[in-house]
Amino acid sequence: MVNAIVGANWGDEGKGKITDMMAKEADIIVRFQGGANAGHTIVNDYGKFALHTLPSGVFYGHTTSVIGNGVALNIPVLFREIQSIVDRGVPKPKILVSDRAQMVMSYHILFDQYEEERLGGKSFGSTKSGIAPFYSDKYAKIGFQVSELFDEEALKEKTERICETKNVLLEHLYHKPLLKPEDLMAELMEYKEMVAPYVCDVSAYLWDAVKAGKDILLEGQLGSLKDPDHGIYPMVTSSSTLAAYGAIGAGIPPYEIQKIITVCKAYSSAVGAGAFVSEIFGEEADELRRRGGDGGEYGATTGRPRRMGWFDLVASKYGCRIQGTTDVAFTVLDVLGYLDEIPVCTGYRIDGEVTTEFPTTAKLEKAEPVLEVLPGWKCDIRGIRRYEDLPENCRNYVEFIEERLGFPITMVSNGPGRDDIIYRNGK
Numbered sequence: 125m126v127n128a129i130v131g132a133n134w135g136d137e138g139k140g141k142i143t144d145m146m147a148k149e150a151d152i153i154v155r156f157q158g159g160a161n162a163g164h165t166i167v168n169d170y171g172k173f174a175l176h177t178l179p180s181g182v183f184y185g186h187t188t189s190v191i192g193n194g195v196a197l198n199i200p201v202l203f204r205e206i207q208s209i210v211d212r213g214v215p216k217p218k219i220l221v222s223d224r225a226q227m228v229m230s231y232h233i234l235f236d237q238y239e240e241e242r243l244g245g246k247s248f249g250s251t252k253s254g255i256a257p258f259y260s261d262k263y264a265k266i267g268f269q270v271s272e273l274f275d276e277e278a279l280k281e282k283t284e285r286i287c288e289t290k291n292v293l294l295e296h297l298y299h300k301p302l303l304k305p306e307d308l309m310a311e312l313m314e315y316k317e318m319v320a321p322y323v324c325d326v327s328a329y330l331w332d333a334v335k336a337g338k339d340i341l342l343e344g345q346l347g348s349l350k351d352p353d354h355g356i357y358p359m360v361t362s363s364s365t366l367a368a369y370g371a372i373g374a375g376i377p378p379y380e381i382q383k384i385i386t387v388c389k390a391y392s393s394a395v396g397a398g399a400f401v402s403e404i405f406g407e408e409a410d411e412l413r414r415r416g417g418d419g420g421e422y423g424a425t426t427g428r429p430r431r432m433g434w435f436d437l438v439a440s441k442y443g444c445r446i447q448g449t450t451d452v453a454f455t456v457l458d459v460l461g462y463l464d465e466i467p468v469c470t471g472y473r474i475d476g477e478v479t480t481e482f483p484t485t486a487k488l489e490k491a492e493p494v495l496e497v498l499p500g501w502k503c504d505i506r507g508i509r510r511y512e513d514l515p516e517n518c519r520n521y522v523e524f525i526e527e528r529l530g531f532p533i534t535m536v537s538n539g540p541g542r543d544d545i546i547y548r549n550g551k
């Protein structure tokens with residue numbers, strides 16, 4: 125059985141926590157897109173971890189962690205991450221890397237920095253992990269696939285070709301030092317040595333696993349609104365964040381994905397630039413940021429303060445629809461316990477008209493939030509394990525949102541730990 129865990133919004137919804145929790149019952153956890161540009165924060169028996177590349181199932185001895193072909197594979201980051209968890213007492217995880225995954229090269233990271241410098245104030249707010257240059261090269265067919273590491277002659281010829289094109293930009297657009305084929309070759313040979321023991325024909329491996337009835341989780345990075353097709357283009361990421369892409373980025377038949385668990389946070393947060401209709405500012409935002417997540421809403425990769433907002437039903441309903449949601453995991457509900465009243469963004473006013481449909485980017489820039497205010501529950505709900513035991517106003521908040529979303533909230537997360545979860549039976 126294959127299940128996908130994906131985000132409904134701008135990322136940071138708590139996918140890592142839900143994956144870590146569900147991995148207890150899973151055999152294989154697959155990352156199918158994205159790279160080391162975003163992070164998942166996980167709190168478990170070993171401590172608190174920020175993962176960037178490893179799937180969030182690495183903390184169990186029984187799981188296999190797979191880097192699928194759709195990932196932007198930064199080999200040094202992957203190996204540093206493995207070492208860092210092993211150093212903290214986690215058993216060495218079983219890792220497989222797709223022979224069709226492509227590698228982030230050091231020049232991708234440089235080009236990302238150079239382009240952000242060049243754009244100045246008009247930049248996309250990139251984390252400068254090389255992701256956009258990496259995916260551009262992949263689709264321009266000048267990327268390096270892991271399988272290519274094993275043919276040195278072909279690789280030599282290709283490094284020369286790549287230096288030719290890259291050096292035109294380095295010289296004339298960015299005025300930066302040029303690349304040398306021998307340096308690229310040395311970098312690739314270093315990657316080969318590191319990755320060789322883990323290389324696998326992942327789609328064949330997963331095909332057999334599906335046939336053998338194994339439990340497989342596909343773990344998404346970021347969320348619906350960062351998808352290059354369906355998100356807030358151009359303020360998006362460079363690979364698809366949707367569950368449907370899980371089939372491609374892992375190499376499994378699309379009809380095998382049975383559950384699409386879309387993670388939705390009880391309030392909103394976003395990083396980077398782009399329209400964010402329900403955004404709040406000043407002291408109101410600072411307080412939510414301070415109390416948010418587990419120890420504040422700051423980027424797991426960059427440490428940047430996240431932009432904060434009230435729950436956005438328009439964006440979340442769209443985010444759930446475009447994922448093909450079967451189940452919603454509603455997270456970080458405990459954080460809202462301090463509020464007397466909780467505003468929820470139930471519509472967008474655009475050119476004087478109210479809509480509940482998420483618009484394309486140009487219209488989104490003009491949207492103003494329509495807010496409805498629900499009563500708060502004014503207590504700490506951490507530790508509660510049964511839905512019926514939640515305060516009435518808290519249940520009303522969940523049910524109000526569920527009704528407007530149009531997708532069943534089957535799990536409510538009320539703390540960062542593995543056990544902080546309330547299953548809603550019969551949903």
Ligand code: GDP
Nearest residue numbers: 136137138139140164165417418456537539540
């Ligand atoms: P991801 O990228 O979707 O995995 O999200 P992040 O890990 O970046 O952000 C989620 C943050 O919220 C992390 O710090 C989690 O530990 C924390 N978190 C997840 N679920 C809950 C919850 O139900 N309550 C609280 N208080 N924190 C949570």
